[in-house]
Amino acid sequence: xxxxxxxxxxxxxxxxxxxxxxxxxxxxxxxxxxxxxxxxxxxxxxxxxxxxxxxxxxxxxxxxxxxxxxxxxxxxxxxxxxxxxxxxxxxxxxxxxxxxxxxxxxxxxxxxxxxxxxxxxxxxxxxxxxxxxxxxxxxxxxxxxxxxxxxxxxxxxxxxxxxxxxxxxxxxxxxxxxxxxxxxxxxxxxxxxxxxxxxxxxxxxxxxxxxxxxxxxxxxxxxxxxxxxxxxxxxxxxxxxxxxxxxxxxxxxxxxxxxxxxxxxxxxxxxxxxxxxxxxxxxxxxxxxxxxxxxxxxxxxxxxxxxxxxxxxxxxxxxxxxxxxxxxxxxxxxxxxxxxxxxxxxxxxxxxxxxxxxxxxxxxxxxxxxxxxxxxxxxxxxxxxxxxxxxxxxxxxxxxxxxxxxxxxxxxxxxxxxxxxxxxxxxxxxxxxxxxxxxxxxxxxxxxxxxxxxxxxxxxxxxxxxxxxxxxxxxxxxxxxxxxxxxxxxxxxxxxxxxx
Ligand SMILES: Nc1nc2c(c(=O)[nH]1)N[C@H]1C(S)=C(S)[C@@H](COP(=O)(O)O)O[C@H]1N2
Ligand SMILES: [Mo]
Numbered sequence: 093x094x095x096x097x098x099x100x101x102x103x104x105x106x107x108x109x110x111x112x113x114x115x116x117x118x119x120x121x122x123x124x125x126x127x128x129x130x131x132x133x134x135x136x137x138x139x140x141x142x143x144x145x146x147x148x149x150x151x152x153x154x155x156x157x158x159x160x161x162x163x164x165x166x167x168x169x170x171x172x173x174x175x176x177x178x179x180x181x182x183x184x185x186x187x188x189x190x191x192x193x194x195x196x197x198x199x200x201x202x203x204x205x206x207x208x209x210x211x212x213x214x215x216x217x218x219x220x221x222x223x224x225x226x227x228x229x230x231x232x233x234x235x236x237x238x239x240x241x242x243x244x245x246x247x248x249x250x251x252x253x254x255x256x257x258x259x260x261x262x263x264x265x266x267x268x269x270x271x272x273x274x275x276x277x278x279x280x281x282x283x284x285x286x287x288x289x290x291x292x293x294x295x296x297x298x299x300x301x302x303x304x305x306x307x308x309x310x311x312x313x314x315x316x317x318x319x320x321x322x323x324x325x326x327x328x329x330x331x332x333x334x335x336x337x338x339x340x341x342x343x344x345x346x347x348x349x350x351x352x353x354x355x356x357x358x359x360x361x362x363x364x365x366x367x368x369x370x371x372x373x374x375x376x377x378x379x380x381x382x383x384x385x386x387x388x389x390x391x392x393x394x395x396x397x398x399x400x401x402x403x404x405x406x407x408x409x410x411x412x413x414x415x416x417x418x419x420x421x422x423x424x425x426x427x428x429x430x431x432x433x434x435x436x437x438x439x440x441x442x443x444x445x446x447x448x449x450x451x452x453x454x455x456x457x458x459x460x461x462x463x464x465x466x467x468x469x470x471x472x473x474x475x476x477x478x479x480x481x482x483x484x485x486x487x488x489x490x491x492x493x494x495x496x497x498x499x500x501x502x503x504x505x506x507x508x509x510x511x512x513x514x515x516x517x518x519x520x521x522x523x524x525x526x527x528x529x530x531x532x533x534x535x536x537x538x539x540x541x542x543x544x545x546x547x548x549x550x551x552x553x554x555x556x557x558x559x560x561x562x563x564x565x566x567x568x569x570x571x572x573x574x575x576x577x578x579x580x581x582x583x584x585x586x587x588x589x590x591x592x
Pocket of ligand 2: 314360361362363448449450
């Protein structure tokens with residue numbers, strides 16, 4: 093018996109793994125794209141990440157980190173595939189077993205996820221083992237001749253082409269899920285609910301603040317979904333049930349034909365570090381959650397509305413907050429004049445002014461259950477606080493850290509927020525000196541951020557500027573530093589720069 097060269101062995105492992113993934117992707121494409129093996133494994137991984145570690149939590153919450161997870165998984169898969177190949181230089185068995193085991197990991201991950209669907213992983217495992225055995229045979233001729241070399245190349249070539257076709261087929265099937273068409277159809281029949289006007293002077297863009305409204309494209313995105321869930325409005329239904337007198341069961345048409353409200357709301361993420369950018373503002377149109385709760389009749393003893401996304405994510409929102417007459421919580425279907433973008437929860441999500449997204453802003457909403465706090469939602473199961481009111485905060489947008497400026501008059505500008513309470517003042521402090529009042533931009537509402545700027549006269553040298561928001565009750569934001577876990581970061585934002 094000859095043994096395979098290292099290069100060949102590694103190639104066989106990689107090709108078998110690649111074919112397995114491609115076929116898994118293809119099979120998933122016929123059903124739910126989220127059952128594609130690496131997506132299922134990645135999803136299960138996100139669910140399993142241990143709570144507590146702040147960095148880890150941010151990684152799970154964060155968007156750029158999704159790419160990191162995908163790249164990381166690709167590297168791990170490639171490394172394991174090479175190991176499978178190298179362990180099989182003599183006998184086909186060890187590598188084939190290893191590849192089969194990956195398939196099994198996919199199956200286990202898939203059944204642990206709400207979308208289920210072990211089939212793609214089963215198919216991937218079977219194809220991976222088959223291709224591995226086939227290439228192994230082709231690669232292991234008794235004597236290494238030119239003919240044998242060609243046969244191995246030809247077999248490998250076939251595998252590459254087959255896997256490529258399967259992969260492309262899978263991708264095009266997954267794209268055809270109809271959400272784009274559904275959004276376009278919805279756009280044509282959304283009732284016209286004009287947004288509240290944004291007064292002039294609501295931002296200080298020329299001085300470095302963000303625009304008052306964030307475009308849908310720039311709106312921050314945070315969720316645990318590795319692949320954006322694909323829900324069509326035509327198929328959408330929402331059941332409002334649990335501790336209620338009358339269950340409601342609504343279609344998308346039922347929803348948009350109810351009494352609607354348009355509101356401008358600044359959404360913020362509990363994982364926003366001091367000075368971070370996980371905060372954005374948009375117009376939302378939707379049905380007041382309060383109307384639905386009143387119609388259903390909330391029973392005594394009810395504590396939270398547990399909302400569930402199509403991908404199994406859950407959030408628990410206090411019922412008494414949702415029932416406040418002027419809270420303005422919405423089941424929203426429109427964002428900045430368009431149907432919700434797929435990434436922001438199409439067709440329907442919840443938004444609640446004044447609460448962090450993790451306790452209120454469920455996207456791809458499919459179920460709403462009135463219940464008690466004993467039922468713990470996704471992030472509560474992972475150590476985050478039950479209640480998530482947004483904390484009063486402020487941020488300096490300009491000058492940026494380490495900027496080099498001319499000494500003399502310098503404009504500092506930024507944002508402040510205390511959703512559902514409102515901002516009454518922002519103060520700035522230079523080099524630990526006294527607090528001085530900043531100029532506030534025109535107020536749009538208490539549920540949105542408020543821009544500010546201050547003109548300072550600075551001598552040459554290094555300077556530290558800090559800012560502090562004061563809310564409508566007259567309470568300044570706390571200076572106590574706290575990380576994002578378990579209920580949102582606090583502390584003063586500061587920027588250090590140099591004047592010459
Ligand atoms: N289905 C689903 N909805 C979700 C989440 C999620 O992971 N899955 N994350 C929540 C969190 S933590 C935040 S901050 C907001 C962010 O909404 P956005 O991505 O539209 O900005 O969505 C909330 N809704
Ligand atoms: Mo969040």
